[in-house]
Amino acid sequence: MTEQLNSFFAAMSDPTRRAVIERLANGPASVSELHAPHAMALPTFMRHLGVLEKAGIVRSIKKGRVRSCHLAYEPLIEAQGWLAWQRHLWERRPEAAPL
Template identity: 60%
Template structure:
């Protein structure tokens, strides 16, 4: 029951974490690179990074003492799909309702 989408959406529901994703979308970066602009204490920030990683949204590779983070695009695409599917379903319904309304209108005139 604990869908992939669960952890994905939960991961994205925080501005700090979304900022990390936004930054990583433009290319890899280290933990401190990402942390620098933030007012938050490093350990708190690290927890966000770890959550992103355990949600499968980023990967990381440690070389020496620095840890380089990379975004993982697949989950984004997956969530995008789900949202699009729901939205299109609903918009399709709307279209059909509107068509029906118009048909009835024509018939009445």
């Protein structure tokens, strides 16, 4: 597994980060908008965004005082490809149950 895949799956292990990704699937959003539904301090939330950015899943752009975030699809596509490959291997096993 590549380092990018390792970072992707580590980032996806947290429900807050998954919620951010689900929101960004609808389009870009400001950090304030992303933070609003989460009952945590802004510095804590920013650490979650930092994990997503380090994994390459989220990119941010600062314009003036507003930082906007958007999804970067490359890591999602790589993870999807890896999961599809794994599923193919599992389904070829004689003892595999149909999905």
